[in-house]
Amino acid sequence: MSTWHHLIADLKLLWETGVKTYDAYMKEYFNLRAILLWTINExxxxxxxxxxxxxxxxxxxxxxxxxxxxxxxxxxxxxxxxxxxxxxxxxxxxxxxxxxxxxxEDGVIKQPLSGEEIYDYLTGFETSGEKNVCESVYGTLLNLPGKTKDGLRARQDLEVMGIKLELQTQPRGNRTWLPPACYTLNTTEKHQFYETLSTIKVPNRYCSNFKNLVSDDVSKMNGLKSNDCHVLMQQLLPFAIKGVLHVKVRKTIIEEALEFFSDYLKNMKSIGNPHERVDERIRTGKPLSRGTVEGVDAKLLDEAHLYVLRNTADVELQHMLELNDHNPRASRNSKWLQTQRSRTFISWLKTKVDTHFANGEDICESVRWLAKGPSFAVKKYSGFAINEYRFHTTSRDESRTTQCSGVSLVAHVMQIASAKYSNPMYGAVTYYGRIQEIWDLDYRIFTVPVFMCDWVDSRGIKKDDFGFTVVNFARLDHQSERLLVI
Incomplete structure (x- = not known):
């Protein structure tokens, strides 16, 4: 791998700077620049x-x-x-x-990415240095031969410097013993470190499956790509060493790693799916499983329909204005206004659309079909791809090494200080949950995917010492709306 790094360095030098070269024919020196156009390989x-x-x-x-x-x-x-x-x-x-x-077979092929698209896709990624630092960190923690920075020569340097007497080499017969440092994991701790990495579930294509990168005797970890190192250092390392190192040692390692990468990667794209989200509300999407058609509870279907209307129709503001005009005194109570909006919006929209249509007025076709409501026969899936993201139900994730059932949502909601206050404040709140069911509501000319989620109670969400959000899915909020429209 070191030869490969030298080759890359030489190629970058040849292209960016060039090298001084002698022209025997012209009998003079010139600056030679070159580029590798292609390779032939399996x-x-x-x-x-x-x-x-x-x-x-x-x-x-x-x-x-x-x-x-x-x-x-x-x-x-x-x-x-x-x-x-x-x-x-x-x-x-x-x-x-x-x-x-x-x-x-009804599928069609997708056009391969052009050179410009690939360039835009990779703009900002410079992970070779990050990969080297990552290999040094986990190589030293696990004392991996060839990767640790705490080997025999480093210990001999301590002797020359006259420091860290407890870490200096000690003769043991014909061998030299290196006393373990406070950051060196023993065999049991290595197994725990690898077990943590191998059981963490991340979304599809987020990073490699670490279970496949660890040898059976946990003596080495091979095959990490640059993105794997990126994910390991920024997100997974704090959890992997949480129970195997002293708290002070662990805190020092994590703080140094996060500080380094926050400076080194401050102008780079974040990890994960780099695609921009598609700015459209109503689209069919792509099921990732076979669907089953089922009848659902009418009340729950109305809740799903109302949620779709709130997130797709551009007429809710008009409904709120009419509620204010018809109930000037009661509308001063924000809580009453919120309740009335939820209770009357579906029937109000249907009546409004029917009236306009009967009078021959132009109505947006999507709004007209939304007002009619969805079919009572709902198609359910265990997986769905929409807006460049993949989503699974928790039951689908149980049998997989990856997970795509976790969701988060930032919503502007009413926050009531106590029962005495009738006018609550609005604020941004982040919700965390998991998808239990995926419905594809049929509005005749289009469908809208709706996710039925279990949301975590606010008391089950906290920040750890390093700023990571820790979510306890055992503490669910049974009073929150379960629906989510992507």
Whole structure:
């Protein structure tokens, strides 16, 4: 790997600065600049050179997150399907089910990213230095040969400097013993460190599965990509060492790591999904599982419909103004106004739209169908992709090594100091929850995905000593609305 780093350094020097070179024909020196245009290599080497993960569910560098893959539980490997997507839309093989996966192929291929799109995607990422620092930190903690910065030579330097007598080398027969430092993990602590990393669930494609990067005898940790080091140092390390080091040692390591990366990465993009969210409210989205059509409780369906209206229709302000005009005295009570809005908005919108339509007035088609309300037959899914994000139900996540059921929401809500106050204050509150069900409400000409969530009570949310938000999902708020529209 050191040879690879030297090669990169030489290539950057050749392109950015150049080197002084002698021209034997002209008998003079000139500044030579060069660039590596392409390489010829097999697929695994392609992954090593580019940093792209060429194995697992998203192994195709062209299809990326749209790779059609499936895990074979008996063969213990991933197979890749969906090749019929590359055929013309009217090709007869698209309709042949039994010859393939018993499904008709309706999908189409996505255009590969252009050079400009790839450049924009990667702008701001400079993680080679971060990767080196990360390897030094966990290599020293785990005392990994070749990666630790606390080896024999470092201890001999302590002897030369005459400091840290308790850490200086000690002869043991024909061998030299290095006393363990306060930051060195023993075998039991290493197992606990690796166990913590291997059981942490993160969203799809957030980072590699650390369980696959650790050797069976926990003697080494190999194959970490730059993004893995980024995630480890910024988010996972504080939890991995929480129970294995003395509190003062742990606090020093975490503070130094966070301070370094806050300075080093202050102009870089945050980890996770780098795509910008799509600014649209009503869209079909993409189910990630087969749906089941079920009848739901009418009251709960009305709640879901009301939540959709509040987040999609641009007519709620008019409803609030009419409530104020018709009830000037009562509308001074914000709590009463909020209750009336929730109780009457659905019927008010339907009446308003029907009246305008009967009078021949122009009405936005989406608003007209929203006013009619959703179908009583609701399609439910265990997974859904929308606005460039993937969402799963908790039941789907239970059998997976990743999790996409966690959600957070910043909402402007009423905050009541006590029962004596009838005019509450409005403020921004962050809610944390998990998705229990995914509904796709059918409004005839479009559908709207709605998530049924369990939200955590405010008493189950706190900040730890390092500013991380800790959420206790055992403390649920049973009075909050369970709905969420993405």
């Amino acid at each position: 697929f695994p080497a392609y992954g090593n050179l580019s940093g792209f993960v060429t194995k697992g569910y998203y192994a195709c560098p062209i299809c990326s997150e749209n790779t059609c893959s499936q895990w074979l539980p008996n063969s213990k490997k991933v197979c890749f399907l969906g090749h019929r997507r590359f055929l013309p839309l009217q090709h007869p093989l698209r309709k042949r089910k039994k010859y393939f996966n018993n499904q008709q």
